[in-house]
Amino acid sequence: MLMRRYFLGLTAAMLVTGALPSLGMAGDGTAVSGGKLTWGVETEPATLNPQLNGQDKTKLLLRNAYESLLARTADGGYVPWLATEYKISDDGKTYTFKLRDNVTFTDGQKLDAQAVITNFTKLKDAAYSGSVSAGPVSRIVEAKALDDHTVSFTLNQVYAPFLDYAASLEILSPAAFNSTQLKSGGPEIAGTGPFILKRYAKGQDIQFVKNPAYNWAPKTSAHQGPAYLDEVTYRFLSESSVRTGALTSGQVDVIEGIAGNDASLFKGNSDFSYQTALNTGTPYSLFLNVTWGPTQDLKVRKALISAIDVDAVLKAVYRGERARAWGITSPIDPQFYDKSIEAAYKPDPKAANTLLDEAGWTARDADGFRTKDGKRLTIEVIQAQATVRDQRDVLLQALQAQARQNAGIDLKIVFVDAGTYTDRRKTGQFGSIANSNTPTDAIDIEYHYLPLDKGGSINYSRAFAPELSQWLNEAASTLDQKKRFDLYSKLQRFAILDQAYALPLYEPEDQVAAASYVKGISFRPFKQLPESAYDIWRSE
Amino acid sequence: MSADNTTAFEQSPSAWFSRRRRLKRNSLASQILVRIGSAIAVLWAAVTLSFISIHLAPGDIISLLIGEQLRTPEIEAAIRLEWGLDKPLQSQYLTYLLRVLHGDFGRSYILQTDVSGLVLSQMLPTLKLTAAALVVAVVFAVASALLTAGRRLPRSIAGSLELILISTPSFWLGIVLLFIFSFTLKIFPVAGDRTFSALVLPALSLGLSLGAVIGQVLRQGLERALEEPFMLTVKSWGANDFVLRLRHGLRHAALPAVTLAGWLVGNLLSGAVITEAVFGRPGLGRITVDAVLAHDLPVVLAVAILSAFTYVVLSTLVDVLYLLLDPRLRNQNAEAGH
Numbered sequence: 001m002l003m004r005r006y007f008l009g010l011t012a013a014m015l016v017t018g019a020l021p022s023l024g025m026a027g028d029g030t031a032v033s034g035g036k037l038t039w040g041v042e043t044e045p046a047t048l049n050p051q052l053n054g055q056d057k058t059k060l061l062l063r064n065a066y067e068s069l070l071a072r073t074a075d076g077g078y079v080p081w082l083a084t085e086y087k088i089s090d091d092g093k094t095y096t097f098k099l100r101d102n103v104t105f106t107d108g109q110k111l112d113a114q115a116v117i118t119n120f121t122k123l124k125d126a127a128y129s130g131s132v133s134a135g136p137v138s139r140i141v142e143a144k145a146l147d148d149h150t151v152s153f154t155l156n157q158v159y160a161p162f163l164d165y166a167a168s169l170e171i172l173s174p175a176a177f178n179s180t181q182l183k184s185g186g187p188e189i190a191g192t193g194p195f196i197l198k199r200y201a202k203g204q205d206i207q208f209v210k211n212p213a214y215n216w217a218p219k220t221s222a223h224q225g226p227a228y229l230d231e232v233t234y235r236f237l238s239e240s241s242v243r244t245g246a247l248t249s250g251q252v253d254v255i256e257g258i259a260g261n262d263a264s265l266f267k268g269n270s271d272f273s274y275q276t277a278l279n280t281g282t283p284y285s286l287f288l289n290v291t292w293g294p295t296q297d298l299k300v301r302k303a304l305i306s307a308i309d310v311d312a313v314l315k316a317v318y319r320g321e322r323a324r325a326w327g328i329t330s331p332i333d334p335q336f337y338d339k340s341i342e343a344a345y346k347p348d349p350k351a352a353n354t355l356l357d358e359a360g361w362t363a364r365d366a367d368g369f370r371t372k373d374g375k376r377l378t379i380e381v382i383q384a385q386a387t388v389r390d391q392r393d394v395l396l397q398a399l400q401a402q403a404r405q406n407a408g409i410d411l412k413i414v415f416v417d418a419g420t421y422t423d424r425r426k427t428g429q430f431g432s433i434a435n436s437n438t439p440t441d442a443i444d445i446e447y448h449y450l451p452l453d454k455g456g457s458i459n460y461s462r463a464f465a466p467e468l469s470q471w472l473n474e475a476a477s478t479l480d481q482k483k484r485f486d487l488y489s490k491l492q493r494f495a496i497l498d499q500a501y502a503l504p505l506y507e508p509e510d511q512v513a514a515a516s517y518v519k520g521i522s523f524r525p526f527k528q529l530p531e532s533a534y535d536i537w538r539s540e
Numbered sequence: 541m542s543a544d545n546t547t548a549f550e551q552s553p554s555a556w557f558s559r560r561r562r563l564k565r566n567s568l569a570s571q572i573l574v575r576i577g578s579a580i581a582v583l584w585a586a587v588t589l590s591f592i593s594i595h596l597a598p599g600d601i602i603s604l605l606i607g608e609q610l611r612t613p614e615i616e617a618a619i620r621l622e623w624g625l626d627k628p629l630q631s632q633y634l635t636y637l638l639r640v641l642h643g644d645f646g647r648s649y650i651l652q653t654d655v656s657g658l659v660l661s662q663m664l665p666t667l668k669l670t671a672a673a674l675v676v677a678v679v680f681a682v683a684s685a686l687l688t689a690g691r692r693l694p695r696s697i698a699g700s701l702e703l704i705l706i707s708t709p710s711f712w713l714g715i716v717l718l719f720i721f722s723f724t725l726k727i728f729p730v731a732g733d734r735t736f737s738a739l740v741l742p743a744l745s746l747g748l749s750l751g752a753v754i755g756q757v758l759r760q761g762l763e764r765a766l767e768e769p770f771m772l773t774v775k776s777w778g779a780n781d782f783v784l785r786l787r788h789g790l791r792h793a794a795l796p797a798v799t800l801a802g803w804l805v806g807n808l809l810s811g812a813v814i815t816e817a818v819f820g821r822p823g824l825g826r827i828t829v830d831a832v833l834a835h836d837l838p839v840v841l842a843v844a845i846l847s848a849f850t851y852v853v854l855s856t857l858v859d860v861l862y863l864l865l866d867p868r869l870r871n872q873n874a875e876a877g878h
Binding site for chain 2: 046126127133134135202204235236251386420457458
């Protein structure tokens with residue numbers, strides 16, 4: 001109850017920006033069908049197969065064509081979509097989904113129990129799905145069709161995040177698995193969505209046309225029946241200033257990914273609408289390596305966190321356009337975010353300096369950095385050059401300045417190529433890596449805090465304390481949400497306050513700006529990413 | 541003018557060909573054979589060096605492919621098997637060479653598509669862009685040289701403009717051109733590769749700096765030519781200044797400019813990366829950068845072969861252009877053949 005109340009308070013601002021579609025529509029008049037829309041996007045999909053694509057930024061376009069069994073509501077609940085109902089057995093191991101009996105893939109295939117089973121079984125094969133095969137599907141020991149339109153999955157043990165995974169998996173036409181386009185994705189890979197993937201011009205754009213037979217939108221959508229738009233094209237414009245210019249000059253109707261400096265062009269301008277939504281998942285945080293370099297010492301980690309005034313840094317870098325983060329998951333998460341972490345720690349340069357004195361970093365070199373045994377207190381932050389975005393290079397430099405000024409710590413930012421980054425990650429020879437992720441249902445926490453070889457694929461603090469995996473496994477193996485909340489909350493205090501594994505910085509967000517005649521733009525309830533074009537229409 | 545043998549401008553191509561035919565057959569054949577042989581050697585070297593450097597670069601392919609996702613021995617094994625990475629390097633290399641000889645360039649590790657199709661589909665937009673940029677460069681260079689050579693004030697204005705263009709990053713120039721002509725005046729679209737008008741701004745942003753470099757060289761050459769004694773002769777026939785520059789001076793000035801242009805056109809291909817990103821154009825640039833970063837070997841090798849091939853074709857073209865431009869070289873060849 002406490003969580004829900006908090007969530008409502010937090011989303012008050014989101015309602016205004018149209019996070020909930022039904023309210024976002026208010027005052028926009030009656031929706032009209034027809035017309036085309038062009039949307040300028042930053043990221044081009046590496047693959048168009050939604051099951052293999054791990055890029056959050058491309059979900060907004062893939063979701064036009066591919067749908068899943070259940071949809072999420074803003075408070076984290078589930079509502080029917082391709083499945084009309086679901087049931088979890090008393091022992092918590094068997095999930096049963098009853099499917100709609102009137103759904104057809106856009107290649108003419110019927111959605112039935114066998115089609116769903118084919119999808120899940122194929123995903124278990126590493127030759128098809130690579131890393132995905134080691135995820136939640138690996139826990140399925142039996143998938144069977146109870147009748148034509150009922151499927152059940154039995155797991156080897158209780159695993160709470162499974163429901164979100166099974167409910168959100170994009171279901172492909174069974175015919176797709178025989179296509180040569182299977183892994184790259186493409187027009188041959190049919191889904192059930194309100195739009196059909198018609199044409200993909202690599203490096204340029206991707207085009208979807210309306211699926212006239214569509215009639216199975218979830219309750220969370222603003223309308224039922226076919227989509228309003230006849231056609232929607234997403235153009236790949238990787239430069240932020242070019243996207244902004246393309247929108248202001250009327251060459252595209254909608255853009256996503258707006259630089260902090262450009263936001264003011266659209267905010268409060270009646271020719272445009274501007275909406276943002278905080279991401280889910282672990283905030284962008286500086287993870288401190290506990291197995292290499294000076295950060296092996298708890299005192300050094302604590303000192304670094306005390307030395308940096310995150311609020312001041314964010315204000316200077318983003319002009320207040322980014323939300324401060326405190327914990328191990330997003331403040332927008334209605335299920336597992338414990339806000340008691342907020343303000344539970346604060347910048348304290350004096351404490352930082354005391355800690356460093358105690359740790360033996362007492363001498364100073366000519367540049368003012370602390371040293372021990374003639375060695376400078378250097379923490380190397382490794383950053384892959386190709387993945388810098390959202391002015392994070394500037395953010396890191398601001399942190400660097402604070403660490404030096406307040407505590408004499410040399411936070412050295414090393415920009416490297418993708419190969420070197422991979423090597424350093426693998427060998428663990430780095431002081432710190434800054435990173436965020438977006439999965440929900442505490443999977444984000446598992447990736448960051450399970451041991452490296454036990455599912456912690458981005459455990460950049462390389463933390464291995466036995467408590468971590470004990471709590472995470474305990475939380476994942478119960479369906480009692482209250483108990484899970486308490487365990488994640490305990491982990492949050494342990495990881496951030498006691499062990500100083502990470503310094504949370506800010507929660508990334510998505511931005512969408514559109515010409516004022518474009519109506520019905522929204523973000524997905526709960527998952528927060530920009531929604532597909534299904535509810536979008538043109539008022540002129 | 542008809543008697544002017546020095547420039548030989550009025551000699552028809554057929555006259556030139558008939559002279560070539562007089563060459564001994566085996567000399568022509570051997571020249572062609574040497575060309576083809578060295579072309580093959582260049583292609584082979586490009587493939588081999590790319591193959592070696594990708595393997596020497598930090599980061600192993602499997603780690604790069606898995607990235608930040610879950611990693612298990614089963615997943616690693618599946619990837620190795622799929623791409624044949626379980627075999628020793630020498631055999632991977634030989635297998636690749638064999639496959640290329642059969643026209644099979646393999647599949648992209650990252651994009652999971654057929655590399656020949658991928659590269660071919662991206663080659664056309666890049667060729668269009670570089671060709672248009674080359675036209676821009678040549679027109680700019682010739683116009684600037686013809687109009688300003690030997691004239692003090694226009695010369696210094698053009699010279700400064702060229703210096704500015706040379707030192708302007710094409711990224712910045714592209715954004716400025718977009719801002720003025722697309723976002724503000726709305727004359728040209730930012731649109732990828734869909735209409736001819738969408739080609740104008742990218743071609744300008746890529747071609748102008750190239751034109752500026754060639755223009756400087758061309759102007760200097762033209763000024764040297766204008767001081768030659770034969771110019772006085774032509775002038776004495778009553779040729780006006782423009783004809784003098786266009787028909788007699790330019791040809792003399794062109795040789796160093798052509799040499800330079802041949803080399804610079806190769807650079808256009810790499811410059812296209814940035815222009816393509818700014819203008820949201822499809823093209824080889826983006827896929828090449830992504831492929832190199834991700835060690836996507838099949839794509840890298842295919843692009844290496846294509847670039848090497850382009851250089852070979854370009855250098856051949858430049859050689860032929862020499863022959864067309866400078867009759868002295870043709871005569872030398874002819875004498876060597878006798």
